[in-house]
Amino acid sequence: MNTVDVCISPQLYPVYHKDSSIVVVIDILRATSAMCTAFEHGAAKIIPVAAIEEAAEYKKQGFLVGAERNGIAIEGFDFGNSPFSYMTEKIKGQTIVISTTNGTQAIHAARNAYKLVIGAFTNITALCNWLKLQDRNVLLLCSGWKNKFNLEDTLFAGAAAGILMEDHSLFKSGDGALAASFLYESAQDNPYKYLRNSSHTERLAELGLKKDIKYCFSLDQTAVIPVLEGKYLVPLS
Amino acid sequence: MNTVDVCISPQLYPVYHKDSSIVVVIDILRATSAMCTAFEHGAAKIIPVAAIEEAAEYKKQGFLVGAERNGIAIEGFDFGNSPFSYMTEKIKGQTIVISTTNGTQAIHAARNAYKLVIGAFTNITALCNWLKLQDRNVLLLCSGWKNKFNLEDTLFAGAAAGILMEDHSLFKSGDGALAASFLYESAQDNPYKYLRNSSHTERLAELGLKKDIKYCFSLDQTAVIPVLEGKYLVPLS
Numbered sequence: 001m002n003t004v005d006v007c008i009s010p011q012l013y014p015v016y017h018k019d020s021s022i023v024v025v026i027d028i029l030r031a032t033s034a035m036c037t038a039f040e041h042g043a044a045k046i047i048p049v050a051a052i053e054e055a056a057e058y059k060k061q062g063f064l065v066g067a068e069r070n071g072i073a074i075e076g077f078d079f080g081n082s083p084f085s086y087m088t089e090k091i092k093g094q095t096i097v098i099s100t101t102n103g104t105q106a107i108h109a110a111r112n113a114y115k116l117v118i119g120a121f122t123n124i125t126a127l128c129n130w131l132k133l134q135d136r137n138v139l140l141l142c143s144g145w146k147n148k149f150n151l152e153d154t155l156f157a158g159a160a161a162g163i164l165m166e167d168h169s170l171f172k173s174g175d176g177a178l179a180a181s182f183l184y185e186s187a188q189d190n191p192y193k194y195l196r197n198s199s200h201t202e203r204l205a206e207l208g209l210k211k212d213i214k215y216c217f218s219l220d221q222t223a224v225i226p227v228l229e230g231k232y233l234v235p236l237s
Numbered sequence: 238m239n240t241v242d243v244c245i246s247p248q249l250y251p252v253y254h255k256d257s258s259i260v261v262v263i264d265i266l267r268a269t270s271a272m273c274t275a276f277e278h279g280a281a282k283i284i285p286v287a288a289i290e291e292a293a294e295y296k297k298q299g300f301l302v303g304a305e306r307n308g309i310a311i312e313g314f315d316f317g318n319s320p321f322s323y324m325t326e327k328i329k330g331q332t333i334v335i336s337t338t339n340g341t342q343a344i345h346a347a348r349n350a351y352k353l354v355i356g357a358f359t360n361i362t363a364l365c366n367w368l369k370l371q372d373r374n375v376l377l378l379c380s381g382w383k384n385k386f387n388l389e390d391t392l393f394a395g396a397a398a399g400i401l402m403e404d405h406s407l408f409k410s411g412d413g414a415l416a417a418s419f420l421y422e423s424a425q426d427n428p429y430k431y432l433r434n435s436s437h438t439e440r441l442a443e444l445g446l447k448k449d450i451k452y453c454f455s456l457d458q459t460a461v462i463p464v465l466e467g468k469y470l471v472p473l474s
Contacts, residue, residue, distance in 0.1 A: 008386065009249055015384045147252045149245065149413040175435050176386040179420055182431060186423040194419060198412050 004138045004164045005174030006157040010102075010109040011147040022136045023113040024127065024160065026120070027143035028152040029204060030081045031103025033120040033216040034066070037083040039235050040122075040222035042092035046233040048104040055099040064090070065097040071207050082212050083122075095232070102143035110141055111228065118226035118233060121156055121216065126223040128163040130236070132170060140177070151198040152216075158184030241375045241401045242411030243394040247339075247346040248384040259373045260350040261364065261397065263357070264380035265389040266441060267318045268340025270357040270453040271303070274320040276472050277459035279329035283470040285341040292336040301327070302334040308444050319449050320359075332469070339380035347378055348465065355463035355470065358393055358453065363460040365400040367473070369407060377414070388435040389453075395421030 007016040026032055035046055049055050052067060052074065059065045059077060066079030066086070073080025081100055098104065110116050119127050119140070131138050140160055142153035158180030164171050165181065173181070187194040195201045195213075204213055215221075225236040244253040263269055272283055286292050289304060289311065296302040296314060303316030303323075310317025318337050335341065347353055356364050356377070368375050377397055379390035395417030401408050402418065410418070424431040432438045432450075441450055452458075462473040 006386070008245060009252070011252060012246055012248060012384065015246070015248060145412070147249065148411070149243070149416065151412045151416055154416060173434065174385070175382070175388045178431075178434055179386065179388055179391060182423060183416055183420055186419060194415075197410065197415055 001172045002135065002137045002170065003174055004140070004161050004171040004177045006140045006142065006154065006161060006176035006180045008142045008149045008154060008176065009144045009147045010106040010141070013109045013141060016139055017113070018137055018139070020114055020137055021139045022115045022117065022131065022134060023110040023139045023141050024117055024119040025103065025106045025110060025141050025143065026153045026156050027100065027103030027106065028120060028156050028216050029201070030083060030212055030216055031098065031100040031143065032118045033122055034081055034083045034086055035098065035118050035226050035233060036120045036123045036222050036224055038086040038091055038096060039224040039226055041087050043086070043096050044093050045095040046226065047095065047097045047231055048107045048233060049097060049099045050104045050108045052099060055097055058097040063097045064094055067099045069101050071203050071209070082209065083215055084212065102145060106141055106143040107228065116228040117236065119156065119160060121159070121219050122221040123224060124156070124160060124163070125220045127225050128160055130225055131164060132167070138164060138171065145199065151194060152201065154180050155184050155187055155194065158182070238409045239372065239374045239407065240411055241377070241398050241408040241414045243377045243379065243391065243398060243413035243417045245379045245386045245391060245413065246381045246384045247343040247378070250346045250378060253376055255374055255376070257351055257374055258376045259352045259354065259368065259371060260347040260376045260378050261354055261356040262340065262343045262347060262378050262380065263390045263393050264337065264340030264343065265357060265393050265453050266438070267320060267449055267453055268335065268337040268380065269355045270359055271318055271320045271323055272335065272355050272463050272470060273357045273360045273459050273461055275323040275328055275333060276461040276463055278324050280323070280333050281330050282332040283463065284332065284334045284468055285344045285470060286334060286336045287341045287345045289336055292334055295334040300334045301331055304336045306338050308440050308446070319446070320452055321449065339382060343378055343380040344465065353465040354473065356393065356397060358396070358456050359458040360461060361393070361397060361400070362457045364462050365397055367462055368401060369404070375401060375408065382436065388431060389438065391417050392421050392424055392431065395419070
């Protein structure tokens with residue numbers, strides 16, 4: 001039977017890597033949520049880059065570029081990390097570049113996975129329906145915060161793991177998936193109880209980004225599943 | 238204010254390390270539970286070693302040695318990893334050597350911490366009372382399973398974090414501590430619901446070790462707090 005498990009930090013990815021696994025990269029606040037939004041609003045491709053210098057290089061070449069560190073958009077680029085900044089006509093049909101604090105680092109860590117897809121609450125149902133059909137091990141890879149555990153990515157991982165484990169014949173769960181799904185189960189009636197004390201939520205709320213947080217926790221805004229092909233993320237067809 | 242946080246794998250320890258932190262090493266099934274038992278039954282010192290070869294070297298030198306891999310005691314040594322094997326007169330006043338799959342690896346990872354102590358459900362109240370008096374950051378370091386997340390160590394970390402956070406003036410919690418405490422809170426009425434599907438519990442149950450599991454989840458069997466001094470664990474005086 002295939003397994004579903006959760007890895008809470010890009011730094012632990014090598015411990016969880018299996019050649020045959022589909023890896024779901026998760027950065028709820030806000031990289032992977034923003035990526036789903038960008039595709040929903042017509043972006044053709046996204047180039048995820050880890051280093052700011054690389055993002056600046058693309059900017060010089062004329063690409064539309066989003067870049068953010070520690071929750072703050074970097075001056076001189078076209079977008080920050082807010083999903084709302086990608087709800088614009090100007091990305092339609094474009095290849096855009098995104099560099100973020102944690103999300104693109106996780107993509108970089110797992111770039112050689114059998115298949116790498118992007119997960120967010122905003123595409124959770126489409127994503128899980130697709131995963132159920134693949135007959136593959138699934139690893140839910142949380143971007144975390146500078147390689148530490150974070151709460152929001154694990155809550156999403158728990159939500160997704162819970163959906164995948166609903167049908168007991170499909171997946172056996174690792175301890176990480178089990179714990180994350182218990183966590184989500186006890187959080188789902190009142191996620192704000194869980195999140196109000198979390199480090200990154202606090203950080204974003206201080207930056208005036210409560211609207212972003214609310215959006216990033218809203219389910220099923222899109223049916224798009226971004227998938228990594230070479231250096232590009234593209235909508236799974 | 239001091240912080241309390243949880244690190245779920247020895248491999249992530251460098252990300253969480255602070256020069257000023259007290260590190261609590263946790264390997265509930267069964268290394269740190271067994272270590273507490275050994276001191277409660279009169280052991281003078283414990284030398285934790287990571288490699289089997291090193292354990293064998295000590296055995297040759299005449300030490301009493303416990304060694305275990307993957308839940309099974311290794312032939313030719315004096316103890317395995319069962320706390321019950323340390324409930325014996327012969328360890329009284331002795332320096333014993335313990336090598337285990339995960340616990341001693343975690344001790345090795347954090348050996349240069351400001352202070353390293355040993356935590357288990359069996360010494361939880363004494364441990365937390367002492368931690369509250371230290372005015373230090375506390376890092377609860379789970380040994381995990383071969384550097385992966387495991388459920389039982391995180392449940393203990395959540396129990397301890399919950400006790401430390403009871404008085405809000407003492408500790409600010411990291412996301413890991415927050416999640417672990419939520420997990421323990423929702424598990425405490427029925428820990429077996431949580432554990433019955435966990436990988437290591439399953440592994441030990443298959444090996445006929447349900448009695449060990451029950452003991453390792455029993456609270457406050459001892460008031461001893463093992464602390465690392467050089468290469469030795471000794472009872473904190």
